[in-house]
Amino acid sequence: MALKEVFLIVLCLIWIAFAVIQDLRKREIANWLNFSLIIFAIVFRFFFSLFSEEGFGFFYQGLIGFAIFFVIGNMLYYGRVFAGGDAKLMIALGAIIPLSNNFPENLNIMLKFLLLFLVSGALYGIIFGVALGLKDKKKFSKDFASRFKKHKKIFYISIIVSIVFLVLSFVESLFLYLGILFFISPYIYFFAKSIDESCMVKKVNTKELTEGDWLYKDVKIGKRVIEAHWEGLSLSEIQFLRKNMKFVSIRQGIPFSPVFLISYFALIIFFI
Helix, strand or coil: CCHHHHHHHHHHHHHHHHHHHHHHHHCCCCHHHHHHHHHHHHHHHHHHHHCCCCCCHHHHHHHHHHHHHHHHHHHHHHCCCCCHHHHHHHHHHHCCCCCCCCHHHHHHHHHHHHHHHHHHHHHHHHHHHHHHHHHCHHHHHHHHHHHHHHCHHHHHHHHHHHHHHHHHCCCCCHHHHHHHHHHHHHHHHHHHHHHHHHHCEEEEEHHHCCCCCEECCCEEECCEEECCCCCCCCHHHHHHHHHHCCEEEEECCCCCHHHHHHHHHHHHHHHC
16 A cells, blocks of 8 residues: 555544544534545645656546535535535545545545445444434333324335235345335334434533534524524524523434444455
8 A cells, every 4th residue: 555545544534533532522523624634635635746756646536536525515415414514524535535546446436435334324323323212212112102103004005015015026036125125114214203303302501502503493582583494503593592591402413423434444444
């Protein structure tokens, strides 16, 4: 492995480790952490290319990776899958992951990372959700039972469709997988909703609020309404809340940064 590759890998692991620590402690990833990773990676690529006989291919591949992950990060953010800090960390990794001067090779490694990220993210989300459900077992059980009772028809339909696919699987094995998918989908969806409503809502002192925190629901103070929206609280909204309220309920997200560390570490072990 070349020195330039080692430098970028070590740099990335250190920065992701700091992001994980911060995310687990504060449930946020600071902008300076993500932006500094981008700057360090791009600047290193530029000066390495400047004094290298290989030319500027290494630098350009970093810019291409950054551009690709910029699109992916924004899609995940505006698709309401990622919070801002996670989206920016994803974008920063785009400047790191391409280690070759060859675009097809870099594209291959980027796709492998995204696949690892998808698989590890799903497993992490399930494990984290189960842990939260066990921690607040009473609240979770009550919420899930209520949703099951309210949406019985959806569960019954999924069972019927699954049985149909199970029968068809004797003709084509693909229907077996579709049957399993239709059967478990409503359970996974309502499990996630119950975890969100019963385990992810926390009452906090307004002094503890930080930019980007999600209100659980709209807050009306006099004639002003502060809406609970995806972008989270702005600094001006936080200042207003601190002046007029002592406590508010916020919706906490799952700290997702460990998935970046797991996925990148797996990428290094298995594919680099």
